[in-house]
Amino acid sequence: MTNTDERLAEIREVDRIIVRFAGDSGDGMxxxxxxxxxxxxxxxxxxxxxxxxxxxxxxxxxxxxxxxAFQVHISDHDIHTHGDAPNVLxxxxxxxxxxDLPKLExxxxxxxxxxxxxERNLTKAAYDSNPLEDGTLDGYxxxxxxxxxxxxxxxxxxxxxxxxxxxxxxxxxLGLVSWLYTRPTEPTMHWIREKFAGKDLVIAANEAAFxxxxxxxxxxxxxxxxxxxxxxxxPAGTYTNINGNTALSWGLIAASQKAGVPIFLGSYPxxxxxxxxxxLAKHKNFGVRTLQAExxxxxxxxxxxxxxxxxxxxxxxxxxxxxxKGETMGLAVSLELPLVIVDVQRGGPSTGLPTKTEAADLxxxxxxxxxxxxxxxxxxxxxSDCFRAAFEAVRIALRxxxxxxxxxxxxxxNGTEPWRLPDVDSLPDISVDFAAGPNALNExxxxxxxxxxxxxxLARSWAIPGTDDIMHxxxxxxxxxxxxNISYDPENHGAMVDIREExxxxxxxxxxxxxxxxxxxxxxxLVGWGSTWGAITGAVGRLQRAGRSVGHVxxxxxxxxxxxxxxxxxxxxxxxxxxxxxxxxxxxxRAEYLVDATxxxxxxxxxxxxxxxxxxxxxxxG
Amino acid sequence: xxxxxxxxxxxxxxDQEVRWCPGCGDYSILTxxxxxxxxxxxxxEDTVFISGIGCAxxxxxxMNTYGMHSIHGRSPAIATGLAMARPDLDVWVVxxxxxxxxxxxxxxxxxxxxxxxxxxxxxxxxxxxxxxxQYSPTSEVGKVTNSTPMGSLxxxxxxxxxxxxxxxxxxxxxxxxxxxHMQEMFRRAHDHNGAAIVEVYQNCNVFNDGAFASITKKxxxxxxxxxxTNGEPVRFGPEGERGVMLDNGIARIVEVDDVGVDAxxxxxxxxxxxxxxxxxxxxAGDRESPTPVGVFRALDSIDYGAAVNAQxxxxxxxxxGDLHGLLHSLPTWEVS
Numbered sequence: 001m002t003n004t005d006e007r008l009a010e011i012r013e014v015d016r017i018i019v020r021f022a023g024d025s026g027d028g029m030x031x032x033x034x035x036x037x038x039x040x041x042x043x044x045x046x047x048x049x050x051x052x053x054x055x056x057x058x059x060x061x062x063x064x065x066x067x068x069a070f071q072v073h074i075s076d077h078d079i080h081t082h083g084d085a086p087n088v089l090x091x092x093x094x095x096x097x098x099x100d101l102p103k104l105e106x107x108x109x110x111x112x113x114x115x116x117x118x119e120r121n122l123t124k125a126a127y128d129s130n131p132l133e134d135g136t137l138d139g140y141x142x143x144x145x146x147x148x149x150x151x152x153x154x155x156x157x158x159x160x161x162x163x164x165x166x167x168x169x170x171x172x173x174l175g176l177v178s179w180l181y182t183r184p185t186e187p188t189m190h191w192i193r194e195k196f197a198g199k200d201l202v203i204a205a206n207e208a209a210f211x212x213x214x215x216x217x218x219x220x221x222x223x224x225x226x227x228x229x230x231x232x233x234x235p236a237g238t239y240t241n242i243n244g245n246t247a248l249s250w251g252l253i254a255a256s257q258k259a260g261v262p263i264f265l266g267s268y269p270x271x272x273x274x275x276x277x278x279x280l281a282k283h284k285n286f287g288v289r290t291l292q293a294e295x296x297x298x299x300x301x302x303x304x305x306x307x308x309x310x311x312x313x314x315x316x317x318x319x320x321x322x323x324x325k326g327e328t329m330g331l332a333v334s335l336e337l338p339l340v341i342v343d344v345q346r347g348g349p350s351t352g353l354p355t356k357t358e359a360a361d362l363x364x365x366x367x368x369x370x371x372x373x374x375x376x377x378x379x380x381x382x383x384s385d386c387f388r389a390a391f392e393a394v395r396i397a398l399r400x401x402x403x404x405x406x407x408x409x410x411x412x413x414n415g416t417e418p419w420r421l422p423d424v425d426s427l428p429d430i431s432v433d434f435a436a437g438p439n440a441l442n443e444x445x446x447x448x449x450x451x452x453x454x455x456x457x458l459a460r461s462w463a464i465p466g467t468d469d470i471m472h473x474x475x476x477x478x479x480x481x482x483x484x485n486i487s488y489d490p491e492n493h494g495a496m497v498d499i500r501e502e503x504x505x506x507x508x509x510x511x512x513x514x515x516x517x518x519x520x521x522x523x524x525x526l527v528g529w530g531s532t533w534g535a536i537t538g539a540v541g542r543l544q545r546a547g548r549s550v551g552h553v554x555x556x557x558x559x560x561x562x563x564x565x566x567x568x569x570x571x572x573x574x575x576x577x578x579x580x581x582x583x584x585x586x587x588x589x590r591a592e593y594l595v596d597a598t599x600x601x602x603x604x605x606x607x608x609x610x611x612x613x614x615x616x617x618x619x620x621x622g
Numbered sequence: 623x624x625x626x627x628x629x630x631x632x633x634x635x636x637d638q639e640v641r642w643c644p645g646c647g648d649y650s651i652l653t654x655x656x657x658x659x660x661x662x663x664x665x666x667e668d669t670v671f672i673s674g675i676g677c678a679x680x681x682x683x684x685m686n687t688y689g690m691h692s693i694h695g696r697s698p699a700i701a702t703g704l705a706m707a708r709p710d711l712d713v714w715v716v717x718x719x720x721x722x723x724x725x726x727x728x729x730x731x732x733x734x735x736x737x738x739x740x741x742x743x744x745x746x747x748x749x750x751x752x753x754x755x756q757y758s759p760t761s762e763v764g765k766v767t768n769s770t771p772m773g774s775l776x777x778x779x780x781x782x783x784x785x786x787x788x789x790x791x792x793x794x795x796x797x798x799x800x801x802x803h804m805q806e807m808f809r810r811a812h813d814h815n816g817a818a819i820v821e822v823y824q825n826c827n828v829f830n831d832g833a834f835a836s837i838t839k840k841x842x843x844x845x846x847x848x849x850x851t852n853g854e855p856v857r858f859g860p861e862g863e864r865g866v867m868l869d870n871g872i873a874r875i876v877e878v879d880d881v882g883v884d885a886x887x888x889x890x891x892x893x894x895x896x897x898x899x900x901x902x903x904x905x906a907g908d909r910e911s912p913t914p915v916g917v918f919r920a921l922d923s924i925d926y927g928a929a930v931n932a933q934x935x936x937x938x939x940x941x942x943g944d945l946h947g948l949l950h951s952l953p954t955w956e957v958s
Contacts, residue, residue: 042953239954239957240954241953246952264703283948284933285937285940287938298702302699305672306706308703309704331693421949422949424945466667466708468667471687473638473688474691
């Protein structure tokens with residue numbers, strides 16, 4: 001047996017590894033990927049993840065439709081995406097091999113649970129012959145292990161039934177992969193004990209399987225395949241690994257705390273937004289009220305009712321829900337009350353691809369209400385950025401007394417990345433004042449309260465029931481500016497339409513200056529929004545290393561556009577807009593700035609990779 | 623609560639011109655409410671009327687309180703959020719049969735079953751007024767209107783049966799021809815802890831005039847309205863000569879002399895099981911037969927807002943949330 005030093009000497013150091021865990025929905029691949037990610041995070045790697053799972057909770061076992069995968073990119077340097085092609089594929093069954101082998105880099109490593117490659121599973125995956133034997137894997141580096149049998153074997157003496165033992169085979173895979181890529185074992189062991197506390201047999205089985213997988217690497221003499229990734233050099237601070245839905249929830253809570261206004265969330269369960277409801281429901285100690293409403297319309301209606309009562313009204317949903325909320329958003333525009341509408345976008349139209357990502361709701365956010373009903377749109381760039389984006393959405397809603405749409409997407413919602421935690425004291429104060437008394441004199445010289453008198457931001461006061469001397473009525477019918485009385489006067493309506501637009505336009509005065517990264521005055525400018533940030537950032541880096549001069553501006557605020565955007569777009573040879581739709585931001589930019597913007601579209605339910613962006617940008621630029 | 627004793631109808635009347643058709647039943651309901659509010663023991667500043675769309679939905683503009691005239695059907699949902707957020711407020715919901723039972727049916731039933739602390743007034747005129755006279759979800763079968771030239775085909779809702787069927791804890795019926803009765807029902811509904819719904823038979827003199835006249839006209843009431851009185855046998859008629867008994871679970875109108883008073887249903891508003899109240903509600907099948915009015919059900923129970931706030935208080939027994947702690951609640955690592 002080799003001694004420890006010799007063995008460590010065999011470990012090859014690489015700057016990054018992309019591992020893709022793929023198996024049946026019932027194989028626990030999300031959990032396996034998540035654990036591998038956590039151990040990597042605690043080792044100080046930078047990372048980015050892409051969980052991918054079917055919409056069905058239990059798709060037919062062993063089928064291509066039932067494949068669930070989790071891709072994680074770990075690195076010793078700052079990275080922004082889940083990576084282009086995985087270096088390593090863990091295939092727990094033939095269906096996973098069939099669907100995910102094409103994604104693997106050529107010459108990559110395949111780790112296979114051989115026990116699953118039997119006749120029935122091969123047939124379900126539509127393999128005519130066994131890919132382990134027919135040359136399919138020629139050119140790849142293949143590591144095979146009878147994971148199911150070995151897991152059952154180590155569980156035999158623990159008193160675990162074979163059927164139950166089989167369920168632990170993902171921990172065997174995790175153990176083996178952890179050994180191969182030199183991940184620390186203690187975080188996983190600790191997690192197993194905590195997660196399954198009280199279920200001693202489950203703990204014993206999972207621990208045994210994990211250790212067996214770890215040991216398998218050594219005994220099967222796989223040392224030549226061992227790799228290590230050093231901790232990334234990231235700015236100093238305390239980090240946590242966070243997904244977008246959690247970051248967004250925390251951003252709302254932080255903003256609520258900094259505003260001194262409690263959250264009221266009205267929500268209806270919908271993929272991929274439900275986890276925000278789940279997260280916020282846990283934090284009642286922050287004064288958060290959550291209502292699982294009877295439908296999407298009631299969800300936003302209740303939030304608007306709470307906003308009228310002086311709470312931070314929030315509703316969270318995905319595209320289909322936004323479609324249903326349109327009329328109430330129009331009411332909120334008319335009432336000029338603060339409200340945050342979170343759209344975690346998914347593939348559409350209709351039910352579309354509930355668990356896949358897309359960013360094709362921008363036009364709906366911009367125009368999806370009847371009448372001239374402008375409202376600000378904020379979008380998040382990365383999982384951890386959902387925190388800042390949520391804070392910004394709340395800031396705008398409260399200060400300008402307007403509904404705000406916050407756009408996230410499925411990739412951000414479930415993807416994770418390390419987040420340097422902000423100092424909570426550094427978050428800005430966004431506290432609000434409620435109307436406290438009369439604000440006008442009527443014809444008889446009496447002090448009265450008029451709900452539509454405006455401040456310098458053109459915002460009306462937030463006048464909440466329970467306050468003395470300011471009783472008033474508001475509604476969706478057109479009202480006279482100032483008094484708020486019902487008015488069908490044509491001139492007044494025209495004036496109100498203008499005021500509602502102008503007051504939204506004024507919000508742009510509060511934005512920070514845009515930053516163009518890369519080469520600010522390059523002939524080629526990439527304009528992005530949302531979760532394309534990671535892929536664009538990666539592409540810009542590669543293009544620059546290849547000697548290209550490119551700039552990149554990424555928009556947090558999609559309506560109103562920043563006041564300095566027009567200047568930035570001027571005099572470019574190419575304005576290129578990568579987006580996960582057919583060109584919605586592109587169209588808005590062309591309309592607003594008469595700029596010849598070119599779209600790079602991807603509407604496949606998959607996020608962009610930096611590699612494909614580089615290729616397409618080079619095609620456009622020539 | 624300091625100035626409640628000193629207000630009058632005028633204090634509860636807004637400066638807005640009332641814009642219902644002359645002769646509309648809504649006027650008498652508004653007057654009943656404006657006269658009642660000074661007596662009811664609440665402050666105008668703590669009172670909110672929320673409505674949807676329709677003739678009835680103009681109601682909030684005329685009350686000198688807080689008010690929101692929202693969108694069609696959504697008032698129970700909007701009011702739910704307000705009542706959950708602000709349990710200190712007195713939240714009323716006003717709407718018609720189209721608003722609350724058609725486009726807003728889903729919100730109404732869920733507000734009722736959640737027992738949100740709302741006082742819901744359902745003005746039932748069995749017609750769409752504001753859109754000029756289409757049949758409504760409470761119109762009788764065969765109703766000839768612009769949208770149903772050969773007569774409507776849909777079976778109507780019985781709003782009291784709907785409310786009882788969805789677990790409402792307070793359900794009452796009144797009509798626009800009897801101010802004192804309306805005020806008593808509104809007061810009882812207001813005092814109820816949780817969701818309270820009052821169906822108000824309301825005359826639309828333009829599109830459905832006289833829909834309830836056969837039972838609500840002064841000289842018809844004794845024979846055609848069955849006044850429900852808690853703890854009393856259910857009986858009616860000028861001399862109380864008729865009554866209601868249960869026959870295999872079905873409410874039947876009987877002559878008291880035929881069955882004896884002991885055979886009659888003794889009305890119990892607070893019965894935990896709503897079966898008998900439901901049986902009574904079925905008597906309002908058409909306008910040709912006697913129809914019960916009064917409180918069908920009044921069951922004490924914790925309201926939704928109170929329950930929500932109790933959970934909040936329980937979550938805060940060890941103090942409010944700590945933002946720094948929240949951000950550090952997942953595993954963390956240091957980079958130096």
